[in-house]
Amino acid sequence: MSFVYTMSEEEREYLDSYDITAFDRPSVAADIAILSVMDHGERNNFRKLPRKALKLLMIKRATYPYKDCWALPGGFCRPDEDVYETAKRELYEETNVENVYLSHAGIFGEVGRDPRGWIISNTFLALMDGEKAALRADTDAWEAKWFSVGLVCREIKKEASGDSAELVNEYELSLEHDLSGLCLSAKVREYKEYRDYHEVVRYEIMESENIAFDHAKIILHVLLSLRKNAETDFKTVFDLMPEMFTLNSLQKAFELVLDKELLTANFRRKIMEYVIETDFVAETGGHRPSKLFKRNVERFYK
Amino acid sequence: MSFVYTMSEEEREYLDSYDITAFDRPSVAADIAILSVMDHGERNNFRKLPRKALKLLMIKRATYPYKDCWALPGGFCRPDEDVYETAKRELYEETNVENVYLSHAGIFGEVGRDPRGWIISNTFLALMDGEKAALRADTDAWEAKWFSVGLVCREIKKEASGDSAELVNEYELSLEHDLSGLCLSAKVREYKEYRDYHEVVRYEIMESENIAFDHAKIILHVLLSLRKNAETDFKTVFDLMPEMFTLNSLQKAFELVLDKELLTANFRRKIMEYVIETDFVAETGGHRPSKLFKRNVERFYK
């Protein structure tokens, strides 16, 4: 804050006698869902391009509670930093990567969500390109791993009558680690109720296999918000791409985030004004090589 | 959380010896921007419809810091409640209104934002219909008042070259109280920088007249997010409407939120499937009365 706030003598006295510790206070944490698009699975055919997957970074907990379960990277907020800075710091500590997309994506403070006590979790979403992210490869020594994200939605209930409506969806979240075959999973229900002319949304964890705390709920929430955001603002998806990329890999990133297939011709027509062709090509195998493109920053801010 | 988490003996011991108070903790507050659409100004011509304005509820501070300045309603989070519940409780205490649109709209925890110490503010956005909101009218006795919201944007800088871009906008926020003529105002700059292929947005308060803390920044942020959200998801704007409304008043609500004029014929065509005609009419003056409509809830959840 840059503007100057001048204090009276009286106010100075009031503040000096103000005891902020008189009230109960929570611990505040920043948890980060770090997403990236990476190659996934075996490349069994030399001609075929590698399959791509949306990947999430999870960390194995070394201590109680939820010892040996996997959790989102995160940590507690310190008095000398903004929550945003906490997230940035944790992100760097876990990935050695700086300058990536980072946005606040919600707050989770339900009573009893952490057995250690009153802990409020600020959730952040970070997006980074797979090349940068892969530099700190996941080895057995390092307790952080990239998991392929799978999300399936099943409709449980859908009722709309007169002035009220109720929708229940069950999401099956599965997180798979490529090399070890390790698999984390969860079922989370989404309850949408429309009553008194207002919508109330609530999530409930039904099952949670090896995922710590309420992080399955948090991951679901982040994935759904990202998807919704990307529908209208496609600048976001570019944050998953390296400096130069093929139009095919950009399309794959969109498809993974939006969770639907796109028609190539239409996608290219729409995206064309946001990219600039470079003189480079990607030589990827037994077929015609594709041109590399970069962002057209000026169009982003037309 | 409904699933059961079973603890080992070892874990129980760990948790019993865990001292959460060993670390510094912040106070966590929920501040709410409560918006509503109400009639505004004198009705000088009996034929003309009342002018409408977007109104924000502000509270005059009785104590230091920022004594006699105006602030967003809010309060501290208690250990037995979710931050969301804090917001709902505060909302009810200030307005006597329940069951309205309420959503988390950001977190403000900059170091030094509150002279009392380390206080993190969770910002919520609440929307309610003007009829409900006006029930607790603003009297002189009550220190809460509805202010008409004015927001003007001026472009300070716009540079995009090669791989980086910089945009600076200055927003002039003015809050006017109809009866007393009381006026609060602020100038807040928005810095958008695009570097290393990622966007960073930052707000800075340049002036703040009678608005407490960093609330001018918070209000700006809430208004801009609401506007952006309403562009694509127009369910939100309906939360500003009573059970029955004229299409004209709905259009005015959209225009106030989106801050742009809409063409009536096009607006009606677009909105028609989301409303149902009722048998009632609004008799408003020396001209053809308009039909009253209600929400078509089933279409909201098609």
Next chain:
DNA sequence: AAAATAGTGTCTGTCAGACAGTATATC
């Protein structure tokens, strides 16, 4: 030639923007 990806051209229906026009109340 076969296989695979790269990339283009065009038809079609929908929909938003613009605007002119008609309808119906009260004073």
Next chain:
DNA sequence: GATATACTGTCTGACAGACACTATTTT
């Protein structure tokens, strides 16, 4: 009849979805 709001019809251009088509590389 004047005034003000209520409400409708239709032209236009842009654009998204669908899909058939051509191009280019390696094995």
